[in-house]
Ligand code: ASP
């Protein structure tokens with residue numbers, strides 16, 4: 001049994017959908033297959049914009065219409081018969097979307113967000129499933145909300161692994177025995193009281209890993225518009241090179257420090273069951289891409305990770321006093337409570353500095369909790385550069401023409417807080 005995940009870029013128009021049909025035919029047959037799809041193209045952003053307009057009392061109908069036209073046009077490019085039931089199915093989803101947009105005094109924004117934004121994956125999954133059936137493949141469409149169970153932590157649902165395993169055994173396994181291919185949505189899950197949750201932006205990779213884990217799949221493949229996992233973001237690192245192999249730990253570490261090629265939560269469920277993760281190009285599917293597994297391969301090129309939209313916060317005592325370990329502990333405890341992740345840290349006699357995501361509500365909470373005892377200074381709009389395995393001449397070249405607020409170079413580890421000049 002294998003799991004394939006296709007992201008938004010791989011199904012952004014009719015020819016792309018036809019391309020992944022070929023990939024599934026060529027690489028997905030011979031054993032049971034679970035296909036996980038994201039929303040098409042930039043649909044999730046479009047749904048966020050619809051919700052925002054609705055919430056602010058602006059006109060959102062034109063935005064819904066344009067999203068509806070986008071999906072209808074893709075379906076028209078695949079199904080020549082105008083009477084194909086897919087068109088009615090799509091219209092039905094848009095009808096439901098319009099009905100979801102109601103607000104009273106009890107409406108919680110984040111809960112509504114999940115009900116609205118999840119529509120993207122529902123739409124893409126019916127188009128792709130019907131298109132594969134149209135091609136003569138034995139495909140069953142499955143609602144992910146019935147098999148991936150979460151709590152009601154809206155927009156970042158926490159997976160209930162026990163309940164999920166149970167549903168997968170009960171619903172998915174029999175389907176896979178029957179049909180060779182089951183197609184479902186990434187990114188979305190369901191609460192016990194049948195509400196929709198989402199797993200965090202770009203969470204479809206994680207959905208696929210949850211399914212692979214519970215099914216003890218032979219492998220998971222993420223089909224991307226890049227050749228695999230490169231040693232740096234090709235938009236920023238011009239001659240980025242492909243890693244043929246990475247260990248689970250190396251891959252997870254890269255995602256932690258900003259490599260956006262895989263969702264950070266993806267690796268752990270796969271590692272636990274020693275399931276290899278392939279990252280391959282949907283444009284050149286015959287190429288081997290990157291294999292992430294438990295093997296530690298020798299690396300010849302450094303890994304370069306940029307974490308954008310960061311803040312660099314500095315605490316100093318209000319009195320002339322050294323910062324004690326207890327106080328450092330207290331600041332970090334408050335960071336933990338505000339859910340501000342610390343990606344880099346620096347300690348001086350009188351000060352502590354940390355680098356965290358520029359998420360205003362969380363940062364504000366942390367500052368409020370610590371400002372009685374400390375003077376807090378924040379540097380916004382910075383980024384964190386992390387390089388693993390680079391020599392100092394190399395890292396210095398990377399930071400040319402940038403303002404360095406802080407840097408540290410150890411044996412094979414370099415970090416810097418940077419801003420533009
Ligand atoms: N469609 C969702 C998003 O764009 C989930 C995903 O792409 O993985 O965030």
Ligand code: MG
Pocket residue numbers: 007008038039041044202
């Ligand atoms: Mg997406």
